[in-house]
Amino acid sequence: MKIAVLGLGIIGSRAAENLRLNSDHHVTLWNRTPKGFEGECNDLLKAAGDAEVMALYLKDGPAVREVTTQLFHSLSNKPTLLNHSTVDLATTHWLAEECAKRGWGFLDAPFTGSRDAAAGAKLVYYAAGSSSLLEKMKPLLLETAKEVIPCGDVGRATIIKLVTNLVSACTVQALAEALATATRHGIAPETLTSAIASNACGSPLAALKLPTMASGDFTPHFSLQNMLKDSRYALELAEGLDTPAIRTVSDRMAELCESGLSEQDFSCLASPYLDS
Structure with missing residues (x-):
């Protein structure tokens, strides 16, 4: 898969490294403040341009809204957006609505687990959204996690x-x-x-x-x-x-x-x- 990991903090950088271990994936990385990781792009749209999946590990609601607004206004493809960032409930619902308008897939999928769990691909994702999309994305999620817990409708995982x-x-x-x-x-x-x-x-x-x-x-x-x-x-x-x-x-x-x-x-x- 073509995957863009957006947000390279303590968790995102380690999740990205686990995804990069799978040679079948093409993984691009981006962070608001460049960190110099292998495969990292300095340009958000270049990193996300043709991605089939965009995995967000951003700091908070304002950061998520800022980054995804640029994506919503610029991309012509229809990727799946996995929001792993911990945000407020209003931002989760906003993301779901904006994705639905554009025909994008969306999962509300924050995680539990800190630095060492991320490094060992042992995060746990709480996942909410379309059950069919969740089943499709579950194998990918399990490349960075030990468990995916279905939570029902969008917002419940948040x-x-x-x-x-x-x-x-x-x-x-x-x-x-x-x-x-x-x-x-x-x-x-x-x-x-x-x-x-x-x-x-x-x-x-x-x-x-x-x-x-x-x-x-x-x-x-x-x-x-x-x-x-x-x-x-x-x-x-x-x-x-x-x-x-x-x-x-x-x-x-x-x-x-x-x-x-x-x-x-x-x-x-x-x-x-x-x-x-």
């Missing part, structure tokens, strides 16, 4: 992605508070990590994040600024509901971004406790 990230953000804040409280009373981080692993509150997220939080290693797997963005989209979805947990965590993430931690992993929610 919602699931945002509410699951809500849980992750609140969980990491809770882990940061637990770590700070336990170590203040002389409990070793390793003991807490082991105890949580055997507790009902244990999770792969806790197992992944607690050791690096304890050591102050916030090398980005999923950045704080991206989690902040997703928390704000989740708050939009929850408008009219009382959601104190994600609102509080969103405010904390905003403070830390303003303090210069925006590019760090979102586990830097533990950072204020390490500095105290």
Whole structure:
């Protein structure tokens, strides 16, 4: 297939590399800020021009709208657009409508999984849209993922992605508070990590994040600024509901971004406790 991967951040660059391993594909790459990857084009329209599939791994709703508006106004072919970017629900519906006007295929297909999962082709896609198109695209999706979860109509995958990230953000804040409280009373981080692993509150997220939080290693797997963005989209979805947990965590993430931690992993929610 002729595939254009648009957006070469932590996830997009690694997904693109996995697609390039399949010699049957012709893969072109593009990023708003050129990164110098093999196969990368500096011109968006050149990268996407004759693509059968365009896979978006862009930062947010405004970036997706900016890039796809150029594509909608310039391309004469009828590709399939796979939106893997985490965006607001309104942008997902806008994409679906614009694609339908032009006879393009469209899947609402955000992912879960961070840097290492992307490198190992072990992302999980939440996928919503036409069931027939999803079946057609599933083999391609599985070249960068270990699982594709059908979610129904367009928009439902976006919602699931945002509410699951809500849980992750609140969980990491809770882990940061637990770590700070336990170590203040002389409990070793390793003991807490082991105890949580055997507790009902244990999770792969806790197992992944607690050791690096304890050591102050916030090398980005999923950045704080991206989690902040997703928390704000989740708050939009929850408008009219009382959601104190994600609102509080969103405010904390905003403070830390303003303090210069925006590019760090979102586990830097533990950072204020390490500095105290």
